[in-house]
Amino acid sequence: MTGTDGRLARGERTRNTVLDTAVALASEAGLDGLSLGQLADRLHVSKSGLFAHWSSKEELQLAAIEHARDQWARRVVGPALDRPRGIRRLFALHESRLAFYSERVLPGGCFFAIAEFESAGRAGTVPDRLAAVLAEWITLLERLVTEAVELGELPPDTVPRRLAFEIDAAGVAALLHSRLLARSLDDARQAVLARLRGLATDPDLLPHH
Amino acid sequence: MTGTDGRLARGERTRNTVLDTAVALASEAGLDGLSLGQLADRLHVSKSGLFAHWSSKEELQLAAIEHARDQWARRVVGPALDRPRGIRRLFALHESRLAFYSERVLPGGCFFAIAEFESAGRAGTVPDRLAAVLAEWITLLERLVTEAVELGELPPDTVPRRLAFEIDAAGVAALLHSRLLARSLDDARQAVLARLRGLATDPDLLPHH
DNA sequence: ATATAAAAAGAACGACCGGTCGCACACTTT
DNA sequence: AAAGTGTGCGACCGGTCGTTCTTTTTATAT
Known part of the structure; x- marks a missing residue:
């Protein structure tokens, strides 16, 4: 009987454990x-033991990038996709992002933010992959905006790219200042909520505060 | 006759040159x-020569932090303070910040952004000083918002802290994405412009596009 | 039981890190 | 002229970096 080689299973488990810690450490130090x-x-573990994997x-x-991407998809994107398409899903995505930060899932707050800052302007496989993942994220935001427009929950003259930029900006700033300005996460939530309620054809789809 | 010690003058010149380069390098690598x-x-220059200073x-x-702060005050804050108090000065501050980024004054974009990310959650003299400089910046933004409210150019129910957060957020995101998303600087300008024109009692004080 | 292959340890490498030391030069003061 | 001080260099320290090589342990397959 084959299929469950204990050695491979152990390696896989080790790799996962290592990547968990690597993503956490990189969220602080880049x-x-x-x-x-x-x-x-x-x-x-010994340093050379890492080179076995x-x-x-x-x-x-x-x-580590792929591991962090999986974590983000599971903990941030996934829950939002459970909400009904449109403006509610869009705001839910913003909220679950802020929750990811406030729950301190990663000690540094966000793996990708510091990695992107760090690799800005540099060339290489790592910056390329980071750029691709970031593009994925922005595209997701734009798509949710577009869906809300198509459902008539946002006005037809909405510029998806710009609104996606605004929502993402609130998240980025909330993270950057979260260590220093106590209310930054709440500010980011209120700012996007007020903005979306101002645009929405039916503001009652969104929370009141 | 005293007052012009050639040695001191040379040292001062060297220190300035070193700090210029240090700020530039730190804007990339932290x-x-x-x-x-x-x-x-x-x-x-030799490494040990640096320890002479x-x-x-x-x-x-x-x-380097003080040097970068001076640079920011001279190139970003200064020009904005030449504009008349109120909403025009507020938007001018945002614009000169974006200009600082787009002109690539620093190869990494912004000294403080990467430094703040890097020192998030850590303790020490350097993070403390960085936190103080950031608080200064946010306070400046809030003060300009408050002045605009007092002049009646923004509605009285404006929450200065939140509007300051929103404007800063656009700047932060513009910088973070500027290497990857070509239009991020323009998005940041348009987003804040539209936001302020929407709030202003007299939108004609601001550019039309 | 034994052969096999993955997983991990251990020691060592060259390069670079921040930092120290003594020394030489330029300039000012006495 | 001598003493003192600011500036800068070259050699070197202990430590950590990523990496390589050899060896040992552990678990499966025969």
Whole structure:
């Protein structure tokens, strides 16, 4: 009987554990600041043991990106997609993003934000992949805006790209200031809520406060 | 006759040159990522020569913060304060910030943004000083909003803290995405312009597009 | 039981990190 | 002229970085 090789299963489990910690550490120090020595120490593992699973730091970084993307899809995008299409789903996405920050799922707040800042202007496989994931996120926001327009919940002259930018901006700033300005997460929620209620053809689809 | 010690003058000149480059490098790699070796190489100077002016990397980091703050005050805040008080000055501040980014004054875009991300959640003299400078910036934005309200150019029920947050958020997101999304700077301008024109008692005080 | 292959440890590498030291030069003060 | 001070260099320190190589442990397959 084959199919469940305990060795492979153990490796898979190890990889997952390592990537969990790697994403958490990188959310604080960035993908560059992430050090294999510190990562190994945190996991009570030898540094060379990591090379049994990834052949270089860059490969581990790329794996961490995919891991963080999965986490984001599961914890932020997933719950929003449970809501009905349109303006409610759009706002729910913004709210679950803010919840991800306020629940401190990652100690640094957000893996992608610091990674994007860090790799701005640089070239390479890692920045390329990060750019692709970011484009995915912006496209998702734009698509939800477009759907709300098509459903008649937002006015037809809405510019999806700009509204998506505005909503994302609130999230980015909330994260950046969350350590310093206590109310930044609440400000980000209220700002987008007020903006969407101002635009919505039926504001009652959204919470009142 | 005293007052012009050639040695002191030379030192002052050197310090300024070093800090210019330090701020530029730190805008890309962050204050942590800033390496004394790379900084010295870029300036065609020996590493130990840097220690003739600052006793540790942390002191150089603190000096770089003050240098970047001066630069920001001169190139962003100063021009805006030439405009008449009120909503025009408020929007001018946003515009000169975006100009600072689009002119690529710093190769990384903004010294403070990456420094703030990097030092989020950490303790120490450097994060403390960065927090103080950020608070200064937010306070300035809030004050300009408040002035516009007092002049009757914005409605009396305006919440200065929230509007300041919204304007800052557009700037932060514009910077973060400027490397990837070509129109992010224009989006940030249009978003704030539309928002302020929507609120203003006299929209003609602001540009039309 | 034994062969096999994945997982992990351990030691060592060259490069770079922030930092220290002594020394030389330029300039001012006495 | 001598002493003192600001500036800057080159050599070097202990430590950490990513990486490589060899060896040992662990679990499956035969």
